[in-house]
Amino acid sequence: MRLLLIHSDHIEYEARKKTKLAEEAAVMQDMLDEALTVFCAVESADEENMDDAVRQAVAEIRSTAGQLNVANIMIYPYAHLSSDLASPEAAVGALKGIEEALAADEGLTVKRAPFGWYKAFTLSCKGHPLSELSRTIVPGAAETAAKKEIEH
């Protein structure tokens, strides 16, 4: 799983048009201020142990939100972060799993943009050194395989 975490003054989206993979019964338009936006690509390797991939993703997001003192989290599916994607069914399951686990935390507000829709969005990134972080999660690994802070 690939995550790109952006400490955001503002994130908003509006679902505009279905792809053939469109998730039904999702929230078509929403926004958050002072949020951690989590762009997420669920990968085929995650399907070997999706529970662990979700567990690691939740731990990473929770840790980053704590470090940044952020209470609002927007989960945003983003296929472009990987060239080896999971099946759409597996991806939606993982994204919902991440959402539900975080939403159970006291004090966190969690929203999730729908999978499989063309979406308009507006995003503001704060620009401090920890405001853009990427993570690569490998299920079954003891720790996140790669951590990288943006340097350019």
Next chain:
Amino acid sequence: MRLLLIHSDHIEYEARKKTKLAEEAAVMQDMLDEALTVFCAVESADEENMDDAVRQAVAEIRSTAGQLNVANIMIYPYAHLSSDLASPEAAVGALKGIEEALAADEGLTVKRAPFGWYKAFTLSCKGHPLSELSRTIVPGAAETAAKKEIEH
């Protein structure tokens, strides 16, 4: 080279803090409306034939801008699109090469965000089916290796 092309109502950035790779003598703050924002990660494989990688990237950007009828282009370095980056010196050279080639086009306005700075940014994506495209460029290959339109 990895490109993520976003058809944008608006893109603006402000360089906030240097990393140890910071490019000097760059434009610290700028914006464009009705633009193609080109997030770009120059990869180590590009160093085998940087002229060709730049040539292919310019062709892709020019083609996409034409298809979308966009006259404004923002080149934006984005390390998070790849886990196998080129050297900073090679990356800056490639980004400048892309900028200069496109700027020579009649009717295109081209700006480039600085490499190696922590930057605040605000981006609006239009959300139509061609408003988010990713490209993987392999130097020496006859054509772009992989084209992918976002599906979720």
